[in-house]
Amino acid sequence: MKLSKIYSDNENFKSIVFRDSINFILSDDHSVGKSTLFSLIDFCLLKGSKDFLSREQFSNFTFYLELEVNSNKYLTIKRPTRGSSNITAKILDHKDLLLDTDTFDIVGGVEVVKAYIQKSIGFCLDDYRQYVSYFLRDQDNQSDVFRLNKFIRQRDIHYKPIISNLLGIDGNKIRRKYELDNEIEEISKQIIVKENDLGNYRTKESIIEEISVYEKQLSEKEELYANFDFYLSEKNISKELINNIETEISLLNQERNSLNREIDYINKSLEEEIAIDEEDINGLFDEMKVLFPTDLKKNYTSVIAFNKQILEERIVVFKENKTEFLAQIENIEKELLGLNEERSKILSVLKNTDTMAKFKELEKEIINFRTKIEVHKDRLNIFDEIQLMKETLTSRREELSKTIQENKRIITSPFITQLKSNLIKYGKLVFNRELAFSIGFNTSDNIEFDLKVENSQGFDNALDEGHTLKKLLCFVFAAALAESYKDKEFIKFVAFDSPFDGDKNTYQDGVYTAIKELGAKNIQTIITTVSEVVNNATNLQEIKDNYVVRYLSETDKLIGDF
Known part of the structure; x- marks a missing residue:
């Protein structure tokens, strides 16, 4: 899947036609819309929220994103900024503008159209939306290679299975490990609560023995009760x-x-x-x-x-x-x-x-014994429930042990080997240094991903240039992923916002070399940058001559002021 063009029915937005390989959106300053482009592309790729597009000033916009898919077929997604069930999509065997088209292959909400796209394109991974942001890196998603901005406040179970799938590891097995941890913790808590409900009783036998005593006493009282009724009958x-x-x-x-x-x-x-x-x-x-x-x-x-x-x-x-x-x-x-x-x-x-007083006292005693017996029977049920919970707990622990062993076996594969090779290659191109990429398990047997750059003090991404390193590692990771998937039906573009920025960014030439390498591998790149940020005049001139698809300025912003 590559981007072909993005356009709108509103003249305030000028169309952008993307090249098959390298695309630059240059600007003469910040705040003219180059970062907004990423939000628009994400919106058209059926992101759930509308973000800034929900503002009143954009109420009369409809955006169209044309994608190249499946050997020269073109999928257009039409999405208005207003409404939630009026998204449409259409597949053609040629490029086209669909501003005047009323007939589409599908119409519905985000989930309906997303399912249609997933099925029509036949992505090699389920639910393409989960992975888009690893290739479409706006500035909010450049601080952590693996943990996207939307996962910052969420637990590992929400994003590590996604990363695992992306790396060719069965994410369901990784997720199951977390689920088993949660289930074991919850069952253990429930057992403690149930044991507290038992009070001082620690065995079923002690309760059974007391029930036997109470039943004998109850039988005696019920016999007296029956005799009392006979006396009155006489x-x-x-x-x-x-x-x-x-x-x-x-x-x-x-x-x-x-x-x-x-x-x-x-x-x-x-x-x-x-x-x-x-x-x-x-x-x-x-x-x-x-x-x-x-x-x-x-x-x-x-x-x-x-x-x-x-x-x-x-x-x-x-x-x-x-x-x-x-x-x-x-x-x-x-x-x-x-x-x-x-x-x-x-x-x-x-x-x-004095029979009535005795009769009433007898009634109270019978009720008391019956209550004690029922309470004890409830305690017996608690013992049974605890036993069942313990059996479930044992079963979950056994499954957990097997899952851990299986997970440790699935973190090696030809795909991961190829990905590591690509990471090393793009790491060399960008940083001219070695990269260390690892997949392993921590002391809790949960999966961990690590990507670091070698420097004079070892592998440490938190040095003076830490922010720039993390940003560019996100770029390297996206590039390596894209090349690893280039022969599969998946995302074949890398869109990165401002990779040349950064006060201590001494890797601009390496980034540009990596962009050209992606182009040579038939992987599309969409890069935004302020012109004056690019230090290498030769590279900047080459970009302007060959790769610019849109130039933004204070007088020609992407979508006006907002």
């Missing part, structure tokens, strides 16, 4: 009977109280009379020296008569209800009398024998 007494009598008495008392309230209401109603009669009205009008009109007098007399009739009818109904209620109360009191006599007999039996 006297026609049961717990249910006692409870039923109490309930019936309570309900009858409620009903009697309700009937008494109804009778009180009737009695008060029977005492009511019409407050004003005809004579009262006449007297009132005489006092006021006003004539009581005959018609009004007649109407009022009719009303009084009607009210008296209603009252008399109500009195008849009230008296009938009262008679019925009194009869009901009489029946209720007879029932209550019988129930109270029966309750008194039962209470007399219980009081005289």
Whole structure:
């Protein structure tokens, strides 16, 4: 996979057409967009986050990245800055501009289109996105050869399997070692928690023996309980009977109280009379020296008569209800009398024998023994769980031992030998020194990768020129990887931001030689640099004459100001 061109539907971004081998993006100063180009390429290669492109000023941009893949086929990825499910891709057998194309082979989100690209190109490693940043090295990914910026705050399990895959080592086996470590640690912690739940018990046998004692005591108590029920039965007494009598008495008392309230209401109603009669009205009008009109007098007399009739009818109904209620109360009191006599007999039996107190105590003891037995059975289950955990722990430790031995065997291969050879070659070209590259295992049997440059004091990348060395080691590593994969279906470019920068960068000629060597091996390079940083005038002139694909300046920035 090589980069063919990158362009946009927005005129603020000028297209860049890449050469098949060496490509330079020069600038007359910093902050004109040369580093931004790496973010754009990464975005088009389906990086998950949009970074600065999520800003409002880029809301109307759509970017297109054309890739050369599979023997002169060209894959174009179209990705708008807005939306998440509108990414498209199309494969053609020729180069083309797809600004006016509406028909694509696939449309969807990052994962959907990424899966399509992975399948269509047939990369030799799964999920090409995991490896892109080892070949596309912006300045954020130049401080550590193996640990990319996105892995800085993550544990080794997240990036070492990826590096392993990249080096031809089975990353799943490397990952499994970390997973087994984590599982063993977690199971060990769980066993400690379970053992604490057992309290002072250290054997199952001690718990089983105590359960046996509790069950014997429970059996004795249950026998007494059964005898107590038999004793009550002889006297026609049961717990249910006692409870039923109490309930019936309570309900009858409620009903009697309700009937008494109804009778009180009737009695008060029977005492009511019409407050004003005809004579009262006449007297009132005489006092006021006003004539009581005959018609009004007649109407009022009719009303009084009607009210008296209603009252008399109500009195008849009230008296009938009262008679019925009194009869009901009489029946209720007879029932209550019988129930109270029966309750008194039962209470007399219980009081005289003190049986109820004994019965309640017996119930508590039975519940207590049953609880103790259940708690002990739970402890037995804990012993079983611990035993199962220990068996699992033994199994995981055995698997861990095998995995460690297998991992130590897979760190040697023809691919790794070839990679070491390429690392040595590019190390010589860039630094004119020897490189030491190793893959091994630390005291915890976890894989380690190491790449150092020889100097007068041995192999130490942390000397005065440490930052520059680490930066250029990232370049050497990317170059060696690219050449090692040149005959496989994989990434065939090295994009590196500002490899000539650095106050103590005395390796510019070596870097330029390495870039030309990559070109000779049919590996594409995309290099950004400020023109004045390049010290060798001859090299700079050759770059300008033959390799510049875009020149950036304050008046011609990559994508404007932001």
